[in-house]
Each structure stands twice: as structure tokens, then as C-alpha cells.
Amino acid sequence: MKALVYHGPGKIALEERPTPSIEKATDAVIRITKTTICGTDLHILKGDVPEVTEGRILGHEGVGVVVSTGSAVTNFKKGDHVIISCITSCGKCRYCKQGMYSHCTDGGWILGHLIDGTQAQYVRIPHADNSLYHIPEGLDEEALVLLSDILPTGFECGVLNGQVQPGEIVAIVGSGPIGLASLLTAQFYSPAKIIMIDVDANRLDVASKFGATDTINSSYENAVERVKELTEGFGANTVIEAVGVPQTFELCQFLVAPGGRIANIGVHGAKADLHLETLWAHNITITTRLVDTVTTPMLLKTIAAKKLKAEQLITHHFSLNNISNAYNTFSKAAEQRALKVIITNDEKLTHEVEHANRKTSLVGVD
Numbered sequence: 001m002k003a004l005v006y007h008g009p010g011k012i013a014l015e016e017r018p019t020p021s022i023e024k025a026t027d028a029v030i031r032i033t034k035t036t037i038c039g040t041d042l043h044i045l046k047g048d049v050p051e052v053t054e055g056r057i058l059g060h061e062g063v064g065v066v067v068s069t070g071s072a073v074t075n076f077k078k079g080d081h082v083i084i085s086c087i088t089s090c091g092k093c094r095y096c097k098q099g100m101y102s103h104c105t106d107g108g109w110i111l112g113h114l115i116d117g118t119q120a121q122y123v124r125i126p127h128a129d130n131s132l133y134h135i136p137e138g139l140d141e142e143a144l145v146l147l148s149d150i151l152p153t154g155f156e157c158g159v160l161n162g163q164v165q166p167g168e169i170v171a172i173v174g175s176g177p178i179g180l181a182s183l184l185t186a187q188f189y190s191p192a193k194i195i196m197i198d199v200d201a202n203r204l205d206v207a208s209k210f211g212a213t214d215t216i217n218s219s220y221e222n223a224v225e226r227v228k229e230l231t232e233g234f235g236a237n238t239v240i241e242a243v244g245v246p247q248t249f250e251l252c253q254f255l256v257a258p259g260g261r262i263a264n265i266g267v268h269g270a271k272a273d274l275h276l277e278t279l280w281a282h283n284i285t286i287t288t289r290l291v292d293t294v295t296t297p298m299l300l301k302t303i304a305a306k307k308l309k310a311e312q313l314i315t316h317h318f319s320l321n322n323i324s325n326a327y328n329t330f331s332k333a334a335e336q337r338a339l340k341v342i343i344t345n346d347e348k349l350t351h352e353v354e355h356a357n358r359k360t361s362l363v364g365v366d
């Protein structure tokens, strides 16, 4: 099969690899139909995630069709259409019993990280019974790729942890795909205002179309002063951090109203200051979380009912053969106006074409 393989920082290639097979009774093998690239994959390419070793097939998001199941898999059978969760979970360990699938003692985020991932024609999914979700008939499968990771991440880590309330004010720092996923799902709770803050004018335009009541371009506006103006001087009740650098986490601390919540989503690679000299008396809560994907079934229902229009986040399409171009586009997201790129596993390829493509496309990411 064809697969996108990591060869150390800055190097990936589309290569021929053995098709995965069942290794444990709880496994399933899925033929990928659609997958995508995540900001986390770009972190891996930069060498920020050293546990990803050379030869690893990347990707932790996707939808597909079950081709085989181990003898212990009871919820899925050959031919079922499924969403693959970015989090693998056994459903039985102490963390899974608490709904904290992200910390499963035999799973968590392992796809495209510690085991081979979804940017391929086929993928092996351990603990299939708890790590896959059935796709109801008649749904547009493409938009459901966003249920693997970014929608549950924006919702669980941002909206749920930030306790977004009707009539209150939400500020979201970062208007990339994850911040936008929080913006879309925060609207389940009818907050009075959702203020989006970013440095990219295009992403703020998108945010306005997706329901932001106010946008702040912090490259030339003072975000703290503007949020004060928009909140009668109080600040925001929920502040969601969707970037993952020290400056944005610090900014959140100056935007939150007394009694408010700061919900961190960002993946932080460096320590950040905590302004306890001010915040000690402000009755605030700070939360962190790795997505557990426990809300995926609920989010799937909201998409099926057309309450959540996930497809809005999709901006580009590529075939698996062109996945290097997909990486190039996604790595220049601002310039290319890219949010989520969909990669389709097109099966019409002949063996000759596959062979010709075998040695192609080492691509560098800046």
C-alpha cells in the first residue's frame, strides 16, 4: 500500500509499505477513504515530537471502511463505515473508566505517533471496539474526518473545560482550525459574545463568517484594551487558548474576568508565566486537557442534524498521491488560506502508477 512515511525532521515521503494486518484479537484493519493533516503533524516534521521515530507512517485522523477484525471485536464487522478516533482506548483501564481515554494505559494518542497512522491506504486500529465510531448511512463522510480530532478537541478542551454559559462572553485566542472548532461548538450554549483574537486577517474574516461577534487583530490592535471595551471593563468569562505559545497563554490571563475560566488547548513546548500576583484574588480557574474524544458520538449527532456545519472548515482537497502538495499547502496555511485539507485515498491507481510513485516526493517543510 501507499503510505506517508516520516524520515526525520523536515523529511517525509510517499512510499510503498506492507498492508497492515490483525496483530491482536482486539484490532481492526481499516481501508482509509479520507484523511487529513493536523498542526501536530507539522510539529512532528519540525522534530518537536522526538518519540516519533524514522519510518513511522504519520496521521491520526480519518474515515474509512473496515476490511478485517480480530476475533475479540464485537462492535464492528467487515464493510462498516467508521470514524477513526485520534485517541485509542481500551475502555477497561482505570482512566478509560473515568472517561479519560487520552490517558488509557494501553492507548491514548498513539496513532501516527507511537504506531503507524492514517495517512496511508490502510491502518491497523488497536482496541477497535472503543476507538472507532459507526457512520450513520447517508452522511457526508468527508466532514466527519473532523470528528477524529479537531471538533472534539475544540469542544472538550475549550468549550466544556471553559464552561461556556448562555449570555456570557467568550474570548478565543487563536483563529486556526482548533480555535474555529471551539468557535463553532461554543455556539451550542448561546454565549452573548464570542471575541476572536488572531494576527491573520483572513482567519479573522473566516471567524466572522462562522459566528464570531467581534474580532481583534492583535498584530496592530491592543487585545487587552479591546476586550475591556467590549466587556464593559470586566473581561471575558471564558478565555480559550488555542495557539500554544507562552505569549498567548499570558495574554489569556489579562483577558479573563474575575470568576472566569481560562481553558488551555494549545500544545505548549515552552514554559509560560503565571501572573499569580494579580490572579491570586480573582477567583479564576485554569484548565488543561488532552482530548478524550468522549463527545464524538454527541458531535456526530449534531452534524447529522445539521446543527454543526463541520464542512465549513474544509478548504482544500488532494489525492493521496499528492499528499506532498497537501503538506506544502497546509504548512503555508496563512498564505494559502488553508484550514483543513482533505486527502482522498483514490483507488483507481494501477500498479504501474503506484510503482512510478514509489520513489517520489521528499518534501521539506519550512
Ligand SMILES: [Zn+2]
Residues within 6 Å of the ligand: 038, 039, 040, 060, 061, 086, 149, 150
Ligand atoms: Zn490532530
Ligand SMILES: [Zn+2]
Residues within 6 Å of the ligand: 089, 090, 091, 092, 093, 094, 095, 096, 103, 104, 105, 106, 107
Ligand atoms: Zn484504557
